[in-house]
Amino acid sequence: MKKNQERIQTIGLEDLSEGDTLIEVVYSSVNYKDMLAVQKKGGVIRSYPMIPGIDLAGRVVSSSDSTLSPGQEVLVTGYGMGMSHTGGFAQYARVPHEWVVPLPDDLTLKDAMVLGTAGLTAGLSIAALEEVGLKPEQSPRILVTGASGGVGSIALAILAASGYERVTALIRKDYQKELVTGLGAQKMIRPEDVFLKENPLLLKPQYDFVLDTVGGDVVAHLILQIAYNGDAV
Numbered sequence: 001m002k003k004n005q006e007r008i009q010t011i012g013l014e015d016l017s018e019g020d021t022l023i024e025v026v027y028s029s030v031n032y033k034d035m036l037a038v039q040k041k042g043g044v045i046r047s048y049p050m051i052p053g054i055d056l057a058g059r060v061v062s063s064s065d066s067t068l069s070p071g072q073e074v075l076v077t078g079y080g081m082g083m084s085h086t087g088g089f090a091q092y093a094r095v096p097h098e099w100v101v102p103l104p105d106d107l108t109l110k111d112a113m114v115l116g117t118a119g120l121t122a123g124l125s126i127a128a129l130e131e132v133g134l135k136p137e138q139s140p141r142i143l144v145t146g147a148s149g150g151v152g153s154i155a156l157a158i159l160a161a162s163g164y165e166r167v168t169a170l171i172r173k174d175y176q177k178e179l180v181t182g183l184g185a186q187k188m189i190r191p192e193d194v195f196l197k198e199n200p201l202l203l204k205p206q207y208d209f210v211l212d213t214v215g216g217d218v219v220a221h222l223i224l225q226i227a228y229n230g231d232a233v
């Protein structure tokens with residue numbers, strides 16, 4: 001297999017992937033997928049040449065969609081950007097208008113990309129749990145797995161800012177304690193703590209809601225430890 005070649009290059013708008021909306025990019029973030037994109041066997045980029053960058057925040061230059069006006073601040077994340085569609089590591093991006101999200105009034109372009117796709121994922125996960133009953137007033141017991149990672153750490157910060165006080169972080173290393181307590185976790189557990197040591201029928205539920213970013217055996221055991229009317233995402 002030939003080695004990937006990365007370079008910064010001046011290209012034209014005509015070299016960007018198809019789309020009815022042209023955006024001047026102000027910020028993008030560096031996601032794990034962007035790191036994989038430049039690896040020899042990363043498996044992320046589907047056709048070459050490609051501009052990486054799986055997300056962006058910027059200003060609309062032009063769009064065939066009447067709800068998007070020139071100068072409007074927007075963000076785009078996912079949808080194959082930086083993988084099969086030219087992405088955010090460029091001055092301009094061209095995308096279908098259906099991918100474009102108007103920037104909320106209280107978020108700056110920079111903050112949108114500081115939070116990045118990991119932050120959006122964390123936010124969507126908490127919104128999904130709130131749709132099925134998670135509420136700060138009920139003081140629910142929440143477990144966040146992969147709490148030191150991109151999605152988990154931002155989830156901890158959002159939960160703390162939203163008034164959730166009984167949050168446990170699942171971590172694997174001692175040095176991660178400071179990070180997760182600083183982000184608002186009250187308790188910490190290790191993966192071995194979730195593996196069942198007793199008959200599952202005798203278990204007491206430990207958590208009302210679980211935000212899992214790890215999967216596999218960890219979540220398989222955790223599902224049995226969720227209280228009635230609780231949920232996991």
Ligand SMILES: NC(=O)c1ccc[n+]([C@@H]2O[C@H](COP(=O)([O-])OP(=O)(O)OC[C@H]3O[C@@H](n4cnc5c(N)ncnc54)[C@H](OP(=O)(O)O)[C@@H]3O)[C@@H](O)[C@H]2O)c1
Pocket residue numbers: 031032116117118119121145146147148149150151152171172173191213214218
């Ligand atoms: N980041 C995004 O933009 C994004 C978007 C959508 C979906 N996702 C998905 O969300 C998941 C998490 O992504 P991420 O970006 O948060 O990853 P990440 O930054 O690499 O964090 C992964 C976390 O999971 C922990 N972990 C890994 N294997 C574990 C195991 N076997 N048992 C317990 N903990 C384990 C890691 O702990 P250590 O620090 O100890 O290794 C770390 O805390 C992935 O499946 C990813 O594909 C991510």
